[in-house]
Amino acid sequence: AQTVTQSQPEMSVQEAETVTLSCTYDTSESDYYLFWYKQPPSRQMILVIRQEAYKQQNATENRFSVNFQKAAKSFSLKISDSQLGDAAMYFCAYRSSLPGGGADGLTFGKGTHLIIQP
């Protein structure tokens, strides 16, 4: 079974600064998807960015980018120019490429609470 580990329960950053959230995972599969989701107090999980394991190029979405190190099984999220609206819980998630059942779903880490200091 896959596991996802987020070792930072909480991170704090000054507005307009850059912050990096870490995530490591364990899998024996070679092809899979990795995601970062944001969960504000409204509770809705919002997709921030995703990365296909077979792609070497790191994904980027505006101020959000990832550092994907497949050999190290590491998938960190960098948020540049942090804004007050970025404050939320951030969850790293893994999705298997193998068909069938719950493997189609996501395995989440425990999350990192991101605080933005004005």
Added chain:
Amino acid sequence: GAGVSQSPRYKVAKRGQDVALRCDPISGHVSLFWYQQALGQGPEFLTYFQNEAQLDKSGLPSDRFFAERPEGSVSTLKIQRTQQEDSAVYLCASTPSSSYNSPLHFGNGTRLTVT
């Protein structure tokens, strides 16, 4: 609808009561997932439907938990004889296909409190 809709948003139940939580996925979405999120934790998989077929229920914590999606659209998660440890946020998500690269769209969840 525009997104995944869950109701009720909050539910308080006395220990021993039965509850039913509803999920209305995005129209046309094939796959539907239920997750349980305890306070301060990440969501944990409960069960998965492809259309009306429940393909995986390995995450359901006990036989008090039951989920259905009889017509392949709306789904209901039922918890019988609720216990305090059932208190959590229950999230529903849907995807347009069963492909693993299809991102999950989540609802706002139902916060269940068992007293």
